[in-house]
Ligand SMILES: Nc1ncnc2c1ncn2[C@@H]1O[C@H](COP(=O)(O)OP(=O)(O)OP(=O)(O)O)[C@@H](O)[C@H]1O
Ligand code: SF4
């Protein structure tokens with residue numbers, strides 16, 4: 001481990017309150033990702049902006065199709081240039097990713113930034129051993145012998161809690177269980193001590209106990225390595241457990257962004273309220289569930305004004321049909337905490353406390 | 362693992378044995394007057410009696426097959442017109458029309474066919490895979506469209522017409538004349554004499570292989586694990602040629618195995634038009650002269666080739682795809 005990560009480790013241990021003005025490691029500004037298709041242009045990400053300093057975990061939540069994976073893959077430079085339009089800016093450690101050459105991208109991917117994918121079943125190559133795949137990543141970025149790389153692979157497997165790593169290193173992915181395979185994926189992602197780790201629903205395919213173990217593992221590793229972590233999930237329970245900040249995405253954009261306790265405690269955006277109402281109570285008695293009415297908008301033809309307005313039960317509260325005609329900006333709502341939401345409502349905190357909170361499960 | 366191979370080998374042997382019994386019955390036990398057929402138009406009663414005796418055609422069916430099997434294992438003798446002809450093991454019968462043991466005829470012809478087919482396979486596999494992979498990697502570009510377009514064009518012409526055209530226009534003008542020289546005797550002459558056949562067989566099949574490998578590579582390049590490979594920061598070339606090709610070519614290798622097996626028993630046009638004395642031509646001639654023993658022998662060799670190739674592919678597959686190994 002080099003000097004800077006050593007420092008980062010002591011610097012960023014554990015959760016800390018957000019310090020305004022803290023230097024961002026990942027900085028996404030007005031990101032647009034469009035896919036031209038036969039049916040028209042799919043606007044998968046539409047002006048997304050967020051930033052993340054080292055040592056913090058950002059959870060990105062939102063319905064299926066809201067652009068969580070697409071925006072994160074853009075951060076890793078994984079979209080096919082020929083069939084994707086991208087604009088805006090993505091900076092990792094100050095380096096601009098958009099428009100970077102493949103060759104230069106490869107000095108970022110796998111070493112500065114690494115990604116764990118949703119499905120461990122299909123994300124590892126079935127024809128290469130687990131060790132081989134970890135070693136490939138390590139040797140790409142470090143001039144070391146095969147033997148040294150293998151030692152490193154064994155060490156990483158051990159680190160992520162795979163028993164018997166000397167034997168496991170020579171096995172193929174299909175000889176691993178789902179949870180073990182996800183651990184191996186994590187080992188592979190972390191083999192070069194990346195400063196940014198993106199985990200795209202890393203636990204969705206796993207059963208609950210394994211899920212909890214993997215979450216603990218990521219949290220542990222994050223503490224040890226002091227990296228910035230982007231954690232994509234559907235599960236607000238997971239968010240509460242692991243994240244410092246939340247970014248709620250809707251139709252390719254952030255609708256609410258801020259510290260986790262604030263947003264889970266008093267969310268300010270009607271879509272976030274809908275999300276809270278649609279999950280079963282984490283602790284209490286099972287109550288009725290209220291799925292958000294309607295369906296996410298077509299990315300081929302975004303609604304005018306607020307993208308959420310066709311499904312929003314509060315749009316009548318805003319005078320002058322603004323919800324339908326004017327797109328709200330993502331703006332700071334309260335002075336103290338650096339939280340922001342994208343909604344025309346004047347008094348969202350009051351609406352939440354008086355109308356939404358009483359009917360939460 | 363070993364058990365799996367033994368089981369596969371045992372089933373391969375039983376398939377060959379079943380083919381043997383069935384084709385023996387069809388050719389020599391059928392109520393089609395095999396003696397008259399083999400004896401041919403210039404038949405004399407003496408010769409007919411010789412043939413009947415030599416083939417034990419008067420014996421019960423099982424005993425006949427027993428004699429035939431024993432010949433394969435231990436060799437046998439044929440007595441024709443008062444002289445005894447040796448037929449060494451593995452004796453697959455005796456061609457009364459050509460006056461030679463079938464095994465000898467096949468042993469002469471098989472290397473020719475093997476040379477044509479294996480040489481052609483090298484051409485079509487390498488050209489097809491290379492072009493297909495390039496087309497997949499540059500999908501939608503002019504290169505891709507030209508590759509797919511010419512592949513379809515080549516495949517829309519019947520094979521025998523391609524052979525005929527090459528034989529008419531290319532040999533003697535562009536390519537050396539087709540002829541067979543043993544590889545052991547003169548490797549250079551062997552290669553130059555077979556070049557025309559290799560190119561014909563190679564290019565027509567390369568057209569199909571371009572499309573197989575293109576489709577297979579497109580599929581494999583779209584897999585999640587290829588995306589994972591990209592996310593590791595390895596070069597695009599390594600992503601395509603290590604991760605993509607490794608998965609994309611495995612199914613293509615299986616097709617090659619089956620195609621080689623098929624071609625070994627179906628080089629009729631290539632051999633006849635280029636005048637190469639291989640298995641296909643031997644069979645065709647035997648067909649014209651109703652040389653039943655030769656036909657029987659070729660069927661047996663053909664089925665053995667097919668079954669063996671299948672066995673080889675299965676074994677190869679367990680090495681190519683680690684997921685099959687434990688099964
Ligand atoms: N290559 C592509 N071409 C066209 N459309 C695409 C492409 N990739 C993604 N999309 C579309 O972009 C939208 C956003 O997809 P994305 O995968 O980011 O959703 P997500 O938020 O990750 O959802 P999930 O929770 O289901 O993973 C989807 O509607 C998807 O169909
Ligand atoms: S802007 Fe209007 S429609 Fe959009 S979330 Fe706020 S209240 Fe609802």
Ligand SMILES: [Mg+2]
Nearest residue numbers: 068069070200
């Ligand atoms: Mg996703």
